[in-house]
Amino acid sequence: MPSQITLYKQIHPNQCTSLANLGFKSLINLRFDDEIDGQPKNCDLAASAKQAGLVYHNLPIDGESxxxxxxxxxxxxxxxxPKPVMVFCGTGSRAKRLYQCACISGLI
Structure with missing residues (x-):
């Protein structure tokens, strides 16, 4: 079983079933659509997550500030x-920074 919170890089719709099989319950996508060419669309990730039985949220955050x-x-x-949850962005660094900010702020 994964840890309660996993910070990761970009996932793709075809990975949602595998993530559910690994024990994840939820996904949080921190990306805006069209940040880079070839990036999966939020709607495609949401549909695949739903089909796999995962709770899905999109919370687009600018990685620069x-x-x-x-x-x-x-x-x-x-x-x-619901936990375990995977929080992801393009490379994983935005997820890590956001999580660290929440910890430092005493919010989690």
Missing amino acids: IHLIEVQSFAKLLSDT
Whole structure:
């Protein structure tokens, strides 16, 4: 079983069933659509997650500047989302920074 919160890089729709089989209950996507060419669309990820029985949320966050309101929204979403949860972005660094900000702020 995965840890309660996993921070990861971009996933693809065809991975959702495997993630559910590994024990994940939820996915949180931190990307905006069309950040880069060839990136999976949010709607495709959401449909695949639903088909796999996963709870799916899209919380697009700009990786260059993270604001307190975004950290608070993330912490609330993380608190309310069934665990284990995978939080992902393009490379994983945005997920890591956002999670660290929430921890440092005492929100999680």
